[in-house]
Amino acid sequence: MAAQEQAGRELAGRLGPLGVWSMGLRSADRPEAQDAAAELDELGLRTLWIPGLDGRGALDDAGHLLRAAPHSTVTLGVLGIWGTPAGEVAREVARLDGLHGPRTVVGLGISDPRSARSHGQRFGSPVDSMTRYLDDLDAAPAPVPAERRLLGALGPRMAALGAARTAGTHPFLVPPRYTADLRATLGPDPLVAPHQAVVLDTDPDRARATARAGVGMFVGLPAYRNNLRRLGFGDDDLVPGGSDRLVDSLVAWGDLDAIRERLREHLDAGADHVAVHVLGSADLPMPAWRELATLAPSLADA
Numbered sequence: 001m002a003a004q005e006q007a008g009r010e011l012a013g014r015l016g017p018l019g020v021w022s023m024g025l026r027s028a029d030r031p032e033a034q035d036a037a038a039e040l041d042e043l044g045l046r047t048l049w050i051p052g053l054d055g056r057g058a059l060d061d062a063g064h065l066l067r068a069a070p071h072s073t074v075t076l077g078v079l080g081i082w083g084t085p086a087g088e089v090a091r092e093v094a095r096l097d098g099l100h101g102p103r104t105v106v107g108l109g110i111s112d113p114r115s116a117r118s119h120g121q122r123f124g125s126p127v128d129s130m131t132r133y134l135d136d137l138d139a140a141p142a143p144v145p146a147e148r149r150l151l152g153a154l155g156p157r158m159a160a161l162g163a164a165r166t167a168g169t170h171p172f173l174v175p176p177r178y179t180a181d182l183r184a185t186l187g188p189d190p191l192v193a194p195h196q197a198v199v200l201d202t203d204p205d206r207a208r209a210t211a212r213a214g215v216g217m218f219v220g221l222p223a224y225r226n227n228l229r230r231l232g233f234g235d236d237d238l239v240p241g242g243s244d245r246l247v248d249s250l251v252a253w254g255d256l257d258a259i260r261e262r263l264r265e266h267l268d269a270g271a272d273h274v275a276v277h278v279l280g281s282a283d284l285p286m287p288a289w290r291e292l293a294t295l296a297p298s299l300a301d302a
Contacts, residue, residue: 005189007147011167012191012272014073017299019047021275024283026050028064036284041069043293048072049275052079059092066100077170078107078152081133082119090140106144107170109152127157134165154227163190173218175249176265183270193273194266199253200288207253214279216241260295
């Protein structure tokens with residue numbers, strides 16, 4: 001197996017089938033966030049995803065989590081490339097490696113033209129801009145190795161770049177049929193690690209309201225709208241917050257069995273790993289995470 005092909009398989013083995021995606025694990029200097037990370041580590045949920053956003057404080061947060069959860073991998077899902085130069089990312093990852101071992105994974109995203117302008121940069125072609133960033137990352141004195149980086153990709157060209165230059169892709173807010181299409185396109189080797197939002201609530205109206213409050217805003221953003229149209233959703237679905245059909249496709253809700261079924265659908269469709277984002281009012285939904293931890297053994301055998 002070629003080295004680049006091996007990168008995806010190495011990261012898949014590191015992450016396992018199930019991880020936790022949480023905005024609440026940002027601001028990880030808080031004792032309660034560190035306590036939550038430590039408990040997740042003990043429960044066996046040892047892949048912790050945090051949004052990188054524009055980069056400010058993300059790698060500091062990763063360091064707090066790595067210290068609190070000594071068996072876990074911390075993944076930025078994803079870091080916008082405009083706010084943090086590639087050389088700085090490489091330097092900070094090398095510093096974390098020296099302190100905690102090679103347990104940091106860097107997910108990178110292109111964000112949008114407004115983000116580029118806010119940092120005095122030109123957005124340009126998304127794939128070209130990301131390619132230049134990866135070139136700069138490779139040119140750093142201590143590059144982040146391919147098996148510890150991935151791309152937040154939705155479109156086919158960015159996904160192909162992720163397969164060629166990183167371990168693979170972390171598509172955000174996608175249904176299992178997107179996962180199946182992506183695996184068919186990329187082949188067996190690159191990592192496919194989709195984000196999956198969930199609501200542990202069996203009441204349809206309440207669960208959908210929670211889903212819309214948590215992720216409905218993304219329906220209005222161009223990159224997500226374009227991807228949803230590629231998946232066959234139309235104007236009747238792409239209303240503010242999303243139609244019921246769209247919400248049900250993007251967000252798994254119901255009891256634990258319903259959540260398990262959606263996660264299995266992703267894995268059966270070709271995902272190596274699913275990053276589970278629990279929606280609701282809790283900043284650190286520890287009771288829900290404890291329930292999710294009970295699913296890991298059966299998903300590992302799926």
